[in-house]
Amino acid sequence: MSVGKSVDHEVVINRSRFIGIPYCVSSEEEIALCRKDAGDRYPGATHYCYGAVVGTDGLIQRFSDDGEPAGTAGMPILQVLLQKELKNSLVVVVRYFGGIKLGAGGLVRAYSRMAAEAINEAGIVKMTYSSQGVLSIGYSLLGSVEYFLRRQGIPIQDIHYGQDIRIRILTNQDWDGLVNRLMDICSGNLEVERLDSVYYNWGQKQFDFL
Numbered sequence: 213m214s215v216g217k218s219v220d221h222e223v224v225i226n227r228s229r230f231i232g233i234p235y236c237v238s239s240e241e242e243i244a245l246c247r248k249d250a251g252d253r254y255p256g257a258t259h260y261c262y263g264a265v266v267g268t269d270g271l272i273q274r275f276s277d278d279g280e281p282a283g284t285a286g287m288p289i290l291q292v293l294l295q296k297e298l299k300n301s302l303v304v305v306v307r308y309f310g311g312i313k314l315g316a317g318g319l320v321r322a323y324s325r326m327a328a329e330a331i332n333e334a335g336i337v338k339m340t341y342s343s344q345g346v347l348s349i350g351y352s353l354l355g356s357v358e359y360f361l362r363r364q365g366i367p368i369q370d371i372h373y374g375q376d377i378r379i380r381i382l383t384n385q386d387w388d389g390l391v392n393r394l395m396d397i398c399s400g401n402l403e404v405e406r407l408d409s410v411y412y413n414w415g416q417k418q419f420d421f422l
Contacts, residue, residue: 220253221330225322227310232330235302238410240266243274243302250304258309261323263290264302270294280307284319292327300339300411303327339411343387344369347379347394348403356397366390382412 221232231254235246243264250260259278263286266272273294275286289303305326314322349357354377361368361381369380383390391404 219330219334221326221333223326223329224310225325226312226314226318228312228314228322229308229310230322230326231306232326233304233306234330234334235304237264237266237300237302240272240274242266246302246304247276250306254306254308256308257306259285259307260304261285261289261307262302262304263287263293263327265290265293265299266302267299270299280319280323281316284316285323288320288324289327292324292331296331296336298331298336301331303330305330340384341409342382342384342412343409344380344382344407345387346405346407347381348376348405349379349398350376350401353377353398353401357394360394360397364390380407382410384412 219234223230223232233246233250233253235242235249237243237246243262243266247260247262250262251257254260259280261276261278261280263275264273266274273290275290277283277285277287280286285305289305293301293303303326305323347357357379358368361379364383364385366381366383366385369382371380372378387406394404395402
């Protein structure tokens, strides 16, 4: 399970402005990108603290107090993620200091509260381990392949137009069976590159075809 929609949950606690921002992430590298996104959206804040659980087994756990007293910000956020048994999830809590110190206990309560409330507002969704890959086809086959993928509800992630057309797709269907059907449609004129599987929320709006 992971966080659902994107939200910015804001609360003022003893004059300090807190904003909780949940993200769905699929790799450790995305943590820094989300931290930067929070900084770009809320510049000049006093602290940008976060907790993250990444990976199918949840073994990658990261947190940052970002200048708050050790153990009062990042770890409480991380503990909320673990208690809710979330994977591939990150919560950044932005704080604009309002001039009143909260103390260690007050900080722990504030950051735990912000993480929990932001997650509750975003919602929790079930993520399905899904296959992805790249299809390489000639231009004459694009219409047939695109029509088939649309009928199957298979989202196109990206299309690259070069000497041939490279289509990156994502599916929760049986991968080998899907490839065999595509091979039939293309009369064998298809090259397939299997990519690493990822978790995906199939309850969300499908990608538009590009």
